[in-house]
Amino acid sequence: MTSDEIIDLVEMVVLVAVLVAVGKLFQRSKASGRLGEWWNSKSRVEQWAWLVPLIAVVVLIPVINPPFLTTEPGTNFPITMFNCALYALVALGLNVVVGQAGLLDLGYVGFFAVGAYVAALFTSPDSQLSKIPYLWTLPLAMVVTMFFGVVLGTPTLRLRGDYLAIVTLGFGEIVRLLATLMPPLKGNVGFQDVGHPPGTKADGGALFANTNGTPWYMLTIGIILIVLLLVGNLERSRVGRAWVAIREDEDAAEMMGVPVFKFKLWAFAIGAAIGGLSGSLFAGQVSFVNNQKFDVPTSVLFLAAVVLGGSGNKVGVLLGGFVIAYIPFRFTALASYKYLIFGVALVVLMIFRPQGLLGARQRLLARGRQAYQRLIGRPEQLSSDSSLVAEKAGDSA
Amino acid sequence: MALLELIDVSVHYGSIRAVHGISITVEEAEIVTLIGANGAGKSTTMRAVSGIRPLSSGKILFDGQDITKLRADLRVVRGISQAPEGRGVFPGMTVMENLDMGAFTRKDKKGIAADRDRVFDLFPRLAERRTQVGGTMSGGEQQMLAIGRALMANPRVLLLDEPSMGLAPQFIQQIFKIITEINKQGTTVLLVEQNAQQALSRAHRAYVLETGTITREGTGKELLSDESVKAAYLGVT
Numbered sequence: 001m002t003s004d005e006i007i008d009l010v011e012m013v014v015l016v017a018v019l020v021a022v023g024k025l026f027q028r029s030k031a032s033g034r035l036g037e038w039w040n041s042k043s044r045v046e047q048w049a050w051l052v053p054l055i056a057v058v059v060l061i062p063v064i065n066p067p068f069l070t071t072e073p074g075t076n077f078p079i080t081m082f083n084c085a086l087y088a089l090v091a092l093g094l095n096v097v098v099g100q101a102g103l104l105d106l107g108y109v110g111f112f113a114v115g116a117y118v119a120a121l122f123t124s125p126d127s128q129l130s131k132i133p134y135l136w137t138l139p140l141a142m143v144v145t146m147f148f149g150v151v152l153g154t155p156t157l158r159l160r161g162d163y164l165a166i167v168t169l170g171f172g173e174i175v176r177l178l179a180t181l182m183p184p185l186k187g188n189v190g191f192q193d194v195g196h197p198p199g200t201k202a203d204g205g206a207l208f209a210n211t212n213g214t215p216w217y218m219l220t221i222g223i224i225l226i227v228l229l230l231v232g233n234l235e236r237s238r239v240g241r242a243w244v245a246i247r248e249d250e251d252a253a254e255m256m257g258v259p260v261f262k263f264k265l266w267a268f269a270i271g272a273a274i275g276g277l278s279g280s281l282f283a284g285q286v287s288f289v290n291n292q293k294f295d296v297p298t299s300v301l302f303l304a305a306v307v308l309g310g311s312g313n314k315v316g317v318l319l320g321g322f323v324i325a326y327i328p329f330r331f332t333a334l335a336s337y338k339y340l341i342f343g344v345a346l347v348v349l350m351i352f353r354p355q356g357l358l359g360a361r362q363r364l365l366a367r368g369r370q371a372y373q374r375l376i377g378r379p380e381q382l383s384s385d386s387s388l389v390a391e392k393a394g395d396s397a
Numbered sequence: 398m399a400l401l402e403l404i405d406v407s408v409h410y411g412s413i414r415a416v417h418g419i420s421i422t423v424e425e426a427e428i429v430t431l432i433g434a435n436g437a438g439k440s441t442t443m444r445a446v447s448g449i450r451p452l453s454s455g456k457i458l459f460d461g462q463d464i465t466k467l468r469a470d471l472r473v474v475r476g477i478s479q480a481p482e483g484r485g486v487f488p489g490m491t492v493m494e495n496l497d498m499g500a501f502t503r504k505d506k507k508g509i510a511a512d513r514d515r516v517f518d519l520f521p522r523l524a525e526r527r528t529q530v531g532g533t534m535s536g537g538e539q540q541m542l543a544i545g546r547a548l549m550a551n552p553r554v555l556l557l558d559e560p561s562m563g564l565a566p567q568f569i570q571q572i573f574k575i576i577t578e579i580n581k582q583g584t585t586v587l588l589v590e591q592n593a594q595q596a597l598s599r600a601h602r603a604y605v606l607e608t609g610t611i612t613r614e615g616t617g618k619e620l621l622s623d624e625s626v627k628a629a630y631l632g633v634t
C-alpha cells in the first residue's frame with residue numbers, strides 16, 4: 001500500500017466511524033423519545049425556524065468547500081456535491097419502492113437510464129427528434145419512466161416472492177442492451193451536448209455549464225426538498241400506511257382490505273418517476289449520455305445507498321446516497337477498491353447497525369425478535385396472567 | 398339464505414391439490430367450525446374465502462352474491478374479515494395503528510370509534526397497551542390484537558384461523574369465551590381449530606376436513622359424540 005492509500009483509508013475509517021456514531025446517538029435520543037418530544041413540542045413555524053438554517057448550510061456547502069470534506073484537487077468539489085445530491089435523490093426514490101413498500105428492485109438503474117435518454121433524445125443535437133427546452137424533459141422523463149414502471153409492474157407485482165427482484169434485474173440489463181443495440185440510441189457513441197436549464201453567468205458563459213457544479217447542486221437540492229415534501233405527505237397518508245402494512249405482512253394487509261396490487265404499483269411507479277427525474281438531471285449535468293453508466297453495479301450502489309442510510313427512513317437514505325457517492329470522490333487513492341470497500345463497509349454496518357445509519361423506528365428490531373421467536377419454535381406462553389380478560393373470565397365462570 | 402356458502406370448492410397450489418370439492422354453509426349469526434388435522438386444508442379454505450388464494454373450481458357466495466372472482470379488498474368492504482393463522486399482526490405498528498389498519502376500508506369515523514371501544518371492551522389488555530409495538534407483544538396479546546383488528550372492519554362474518562394456537566390452556570378457555578361473546582353481539586363466525594373439544598362445544602355447526610375433503614358435518618354436539626371424531630380429534634379411544 002502506498003502512503004496515499006493509507007491516509008485515505010484512515011480518513012475514511014474516521015468518517016465512517018463518525019457517521020455510525022452520529023447514527024447511534026440519533027437513535028438513542030430518539031429511543032429515549034427526547035429528540036422526538038423536543039421536535040414535536042415545537043410548532044410548525046418553530047420547526048421551520050430550525051430547518052431553514054440547516055437547509056441553508058446544506059445548500060451552500062459547495063461554496064463553503066469545507067477543508068476536511070473537500071475533494072479537491074482530485075475532483076471539483078461542487079461537482080462532487082452534485083453527484084452526492086443526485087445519489088441522494090436516487091436513494092429517496094428507490095426508498096419509496098424498497099423502504100416504504102418493501103419491494104426489492106434490483107434494476108433501478110433502468111429507470112435512471114430511461115430518464116437520461118429522455119433528456120438526451122429531446123435536447124441533444126445528435127438526436128433526430130424535435131427539441132424541447134431542457135427543463136421540460138424533467139417532467140417528461142417522469143411521465144415516461146412512470147409508464148415503464150406501470151408496464152413492468154403490472155404483470156410482476158401480482159406475483160408474490162422474488163419474481164420482482166429478478167424481473168427488475170432483467171429490466172435494468174434490457175435497457176442497457178437496447179441502448180447498445182438500437183441504432184437511434186447510438187450505443188457507445190452516445191449523445192453530445194445534452195441541454196441544460198437557461199441562465200448566463202456574469203462572464204456570459206452558461207450558468208448551468210457542465211463544469212459548474214454549484215447551480216446543478218442547488219437545483220438538485222431544490223428538487224430533493226420538493227420530493228421530500230411530497231413523499232413525506234404520502235407517507236403520513238392512507239397510502240403510506242398501506243405501504244407499511246404491505247411491507248410488514250402482505251397477506252395480512254390484503255385481509256384488512258388493502259388493495260395490495262394497486263398500492264404496490266403506485267409505489268413502483270412513483271419510485272420509477274423519481275429515478276427518471278434523477279436520470280435526466282444526470283444527463284443534463286454531464287451533458288453527455290451513452291450506454292456506459294447504466295450497469296448492474298450501479299443498481300447495486302443505489303440499493304446500497306438505501307440500505308446504508310436506513311431503508312424506510314427518508315433522511316437516512318439521503319445521507320446514504322451522499323455517502324455512497326462521496327466516498328469514491330474523496331478517497332481517490334482507494335478508488336480501485338471501491339466495491340471492496342463498500343462490501344466490507346456494508347457487512348460491518350449490518351453487524352453493528354442492521355437498521356442502517358438512521359434506521360426506521362424499531363421496526364426491524366421488532367421483526368427480528370418475532371422471527372427469532374418463530375425460529376426457536378417456542379409456543380408463546382401467555383403466563384398465568386388472567387387479568388388479560390378478567391372481566392370476561394368472570395361472567396361465565 | 399345462507400350468509401356464506403362454499404359450493405364444491407377446490408384449491409390448488411401449483412399441481413398440489415389442497416382442497417377438493419368442499420361445500421360449506423354458514424348461516425347468519427352462527428358459529429361454524431372447521432376442524433381437521435395438520436395440512437387438511439383448513440387455512441387454504443380460509444384464504445380462499447378471503448380471496449388471497451384463487452379457486453381452481455367451485456363457487457363462493459356471500460349474502461347470495463357470487464364473490465368467487467371478487468378482489469380480496471372488496472370482500473372486506475362487503476363484510477368478510479379474517480384474523481389469519483399465526484396472528485399476522487403488523488409487527489412494527491403499535492396496537493392503535495394495527496387496529497386502524499383493520500378499519501382501512503372504512504370512512505365512518507363514528508362507527509370506527511365505536512368499534513374501537515368495543516374491541517377495548519372485549520380485550521382490556523389492548524387498551525392498556527395502545528402504544529406498544531405489535532411485534533413486542535406476547536403471543537396471546539398478539540392473538541387478541543389480530544382478532545380485534547379483524548373486528549375493526551365491522552365484518553358480517555369473522556374468519557378466525559386457529560385463534561388458540563400456541564396459547565396456554567387457561568387462556569384458550571378465555572379466547573373461546575370471547576369468541577362466543579363476539580358471536581352473541583351479532584357477528585357470524587367461521588372458526589378453524591385444532592382444539593376440537595372447545596371448538597365443537599362452542600359451535601352451532603361443524604365440519605370435519607380430512608386431506609382436502611369434508612368427511613363429516615353436523616351440529617357441534619353431534620360431532621362431539623361421534624365415535625370417529627372422538628377417536629381422531631378428541632383423543633378419546
Ligand SMILES: Nc1ncnc2c1ncn2[C@@H]1O[C@H](COP(=O)(O)OP(=O)(O)OP(=O)(O)O)[C@@H](O)[C@H]1O
Nearest residue numbers: 410413415433434435436437438439440441442482
Ligand atoms: N403456499 C403453499 N404452497 C404449496 N403448498 C401449500 C402452500 N400452502 C399450503 N400448502 C399445502 O396445502 C395443504 C393444506 O395446507 P393448509 O395450510 O390449508 O393446512 P391446514 O389445515 O391449515 O393445516 P394446519 O392445521 O397445520 O394449519 C398442505 O398439504 C400444505 O402443504
Ligand SMILES: [Mg+2]
Nearest residue numbers: 439440441482
Ligand atoms: Mg392452518
